[in-house]
Amino acid sequence: MEVVTILHSAPPAALCLTSHMPKLRRVTERGDCMGRAPESDSKRDTDPSRIHLCSRVVIDFDPAAPFPELRQLVAAVRRSDWPAVAAFFAGVTDPDDHEYAVRLVADVPGSDAFLQAAAQREPGTLAQVLHAARLISVGWDIRSGARANRVSAEQFAGFHDHLRRAERILIDVTALEPGNSSAWVQRLKINRGLQLGQAEVRRRYDRLSRHVPHLYIGQAQVVQQFCQKWGGTDEKLHAFALECLRGAPGGSLAPISLLEAHLEIGMDWQNEANTVAYLRRPEVRTEIDEARARSVGHPDFRASGYRAITAHNNFALLYAKMGDLAAARPHFEFIGNHGGGFFWGYFGDEKIVFSALRSRALKA
Numbered sequence: 001m002e003v004v005t006i007l008h009s010a011p012p013a014a015l016c017l018t019s020h021m022p023k024l025r026r027v028t029e030r031g032d033c034m035g036r037a038p039e040s041d042s043k044r045d046t047d048p049s050r051i052h053l054c055s056r057v058v059i060d061f062d063p064a065a066p067f068p069e070l071r072q073l074v075a076a077v078r079r080s081d082w083p084a085v086a087a088f089f090a091g092v093t094d095p096d097d098h099e100y101a102v103r104l105v106a107d108v109p110g111s112d113a114f115l116q117a118a119a120q121r122e123p124g125t126l127a128q129v130l131h132a133a134r135l136i137s138v139g140w141d142i143r144s145g146a147r148a149n150r151v152s153a154e155q156f157a158g159f160h161d162h163l164r165r166a167e168r169i170l171i172d173v174t175a176l177e178p179g180n181s182s183a184w185v186q187r188l189k190i191n192r193g194l195q196l197g198q199a200e201v202r203r204r205y206d207r208l209s210r211h212v213p214h215l216y217i218g219q220a221q222v223v224q225q226f227c228q229k230w231g232g233t234d235e236k237l238h239a240f241a242l243e244c245l246r247g248a249p250g251g252s253l254a255p256i257s258l259l260e261a262h263l264e265i266g267m268d269w270q271n272e273a274n275t276v277a278y279l280r281r282p283e284v285r286t287e288i289d290e291a292r293a294r295s296v297g298h299p300d301f302r303a304s305g306y307r308a309i310t311a312h313n314n315f316a317l318l319y320a321k322m323g324d325l326a327a328a329r330p331h332f333e334f335i336g337n338h339g340g341g342f343f344w345g346y347f348g349d350e351k352i353v354f355s356a357l358r359s360r361a362l363k364a
Contacts, residue, residue, distance in 0.1 A: 058337055059337055059339055059351045059354055059355050060337055060338055060339065061338075061339040061340070061344075061350060061351065061354075063100070063103075063104060063306075063340065064104055065338060066309055066338045067306065069088065070101065070104060070306070072084075072088075073085065073088045073101060073104065073105065074104060074105075074108055076088070077105050077108045077111050077114065077115075078108060078110075078111070080114040082114075082118050082122065082127075085105070085118075085130075086122070086126060088101070089101065089126055094302070094305060095181040095182070095212050095215055096215060096216055096217055096253055096305060096306070096307050097305055097306045097307075098181065098182050099181065099182045099185050099215075099217045100217070100306040100307055101306070102129060102130060102133050102182045102185075102186075103133065103137075105130050105133065105134070106130065106133035106134045106136065106137040107137050111134055112134055112138065115127065115130050115131040115134045116131055118130070118131065119131035119169070125173045125176060125177055125180060125183070128169050128170075128172070128173050129170070129173060129180065129182050129183050129186065131169065132165075132166040132167075132169040132170050132173070132183070132186055133166070133182075133186050135162045135163070135165050135166040135169075136162065136163060136166045136186055136189055136190060136193070138162055139158070139159045139160075139161075139162030139163050139166070139193065140159070140193065142155055142158040142159045142162065143155055143156065143158075143159035143193075159193065160193070160194060163190045163193045163194050164194070166186065166190060167187065167190050167194070170183050170186055170187050170190070171187075174187065174207075178207070178210075178211060179211030179212065181208060181211065181212040181215055181218070184204060184207060184208035184212075184218065185208070185215070185217055185218050185221060187204050188201060188204050188205060188208070188218060188221035188222065188225075189221055191204055191221075191225065192221065192224060192225050192230055195231075197231070198225065198226065198231060198232060198236070201221070201222055201225040201226075202222070205218055205219070205221075205222050213248075214244070214247065214248040214249070214252050214254045215254075216244075216252070216253035216254050216256055216257065216307065217307070219240075219244045219254060219257040220256075220257060220260060222240060222257075223237065223240065223241060223257050223260050223261050223264070224264075226240055226261075227264045234265045237261050237264065237265060238261055238262075238265060240257075240261070241257050241258040241260075241261035241262070242258065242287075244257040244258060245257070245258040245287070245290065245291055245294065246294075248294070249300070250294055250298040250299075250300050251294075251295065251298040251299065251300025251301040251302065252294070252295060253295060253305070253307055253311060254295070255290070255291035255292075255294045255295040256291065256295060256307075256310070256311050256314055258287055258288070258290075258291045259288060259291055259314045259315065259318055260314065260343070262278075262279065262284055262287065262288065262318070263275075263279075263314075263317075263318065263343055263346070265278070266278030266279055266284070267346060272347065275321070276321055276322060276323070279318060279321055279322040280322050280323070285322065288315075288318055288319075292315055295311060296308070296311050296312060296315060296331070296334075303334075308334075309334075309335050309338050309340045310340040310341045312331040312334045312335045312340075313331070313335055313338075313339060313340040313341050313343075313344070314341055314343065315328070315331040316328050316331035316332045316335065316357070316358070316361070317341075317343055317344060317357070319331065319361075320332075320357040320358075320360070320361055321347070321357075325360055325361045325363075325364035326361075326364045328357070328361040328364070329361045329362060329364050332357075332358045332361045332362060333362070339351065339354045
């Protein structure tokens with residue numbers, strides 16, 4: 001069987017990023033709108049410090065869109081090409097990148113039978129994790145994003161059944177591989193869906209952190225669990241977010257958890273002006289600036305990481321919403337046309353909100 005090798009490359013966002021934010025300079029790169037060199041070139045620029053401009057004015061929230069190798073991964077799943085899928089994951093060393101790709105695979109419609117068969121057939125734990133992640137994705141789709149009082153008993157039954165099936169798989173995976181970070185992240189998601197509680201989510205996060213400390217996507221699950229809407233408190237959420245912010249080394253994605261916590265704490269679904277007022281509080285602004293300095297603004301920040309675009313999206317949104325368009329601008333310049341994360345949708349249609357705020361920020 002032919003194995004298709006999927007190459008890894010830097011994300012084609014908006015501008016050339018030099019050593020760190022906010023030192024940005026405009027460049028003109030040869031290549032297509034996804035940052036790939038023309039076919040006549042023998043090599044493609046994969047220097048993670050060089051980020052390319054996509055000239056099309058099309059807002060794209062597809063998490064695979066900025067990365068050619070991730071689009072190839074999705075295509076491999078759609079054609080049920082396990083060797084290509086396994087080859088891709090064999091080349092991923094960063095835990096946040098790994099889980100990002102797991103999530104992509106899990107969200108491919110119609111991949112259920114392929115991933116289940118792979119889990120039954122293939123050695124190792126990768127296929128098990130991908131199959132479990134798909135069960136979780138399907139389970140949340142069954143539940144839908146509606147409020148609990150609008151979800152039927154049948155929906156809840158299907159939702160919980162899928163999560164329990166995934167949990168059984170992942171218990172075995174984490175017993176065999178205690179450091180399997182993507183498996184632990186899925187178990188953090190399950191914790192919320194099965195309402196296993198605050199203490200259990202912290203226990204799972206601590207188990208993850210023993211092996212992979214400061215993992216942003218794991219922290220993001222705890223942030224959601226500690227929100228009031230999932231039984232937490234603002235005080236507990238803020239304390240955890242500060243722990244993430246100040247406990248991680250410079251250049252980490254971990255400080256992004258602080259942004260997400262502040263957005264959840266300050267969000268007023270009935271009156272956006274109250275949300276804006278919260279974000280403009282001096283103490284909140286100071287912490288957001290600190291998060292920026294410790295993450296995307298740090299010399300050690302990995303601009304080529306899959307979640308770099310998500311991080312810059314979060315900063316662009318918060319700075320723009322608090323009215324500091326000049327601070328938002330470099331983040332919009334980095335991400336170009338690529339929206340990321342789910343927080344844009346808190347303020348309306350994500351593409352409309354993104355486009356409107358970006359247009360204003362780029363004129364600042």
